[in-house]
Amino acid sequence: MEKNTFQLIYEQVRKIPKGKVATYGQIAANVGNRRLSQVVGFALHSNPDPEMIPCHRVVNRFGETSGSFAFGGKDRQRELLEAEGVEFTADGRVDMEKFMWDGLYKEE
DNA sequence: TTAATGACCTATC
């Protein structure tokens, strides 16, 4: 069982604590290469395992999804995050300054 | 197999 890039990405996404959000670049950095930011989005876009891949906890650098969502709708994301305790701004974004995942670069 | 695109980010002009 080899760990593909997708698996690594899913690992980070699953490790996101409830009530917080992480950015693609952030996850990519934790995976190993920050350039994988796009691949992270791709992994979630494909969303082969939505049951274990909380895409709603993953947002871009601005705190919002790019419009697409594999769960059922971006509106669903706001509901899910709000249910987790995440606050949203009038801009319709998540308060990254306070909810951005703290687990940065976990070097072993 | 090659080419192009992609839920991005960073650096530069």
Add this chain to the structure above:
DNA sequence: CGATAGGCCATTA
């Protein structure tokens, strides 16, 4: 300071 272009990795057609 603001906007534009590029780049990187992987997937899909």
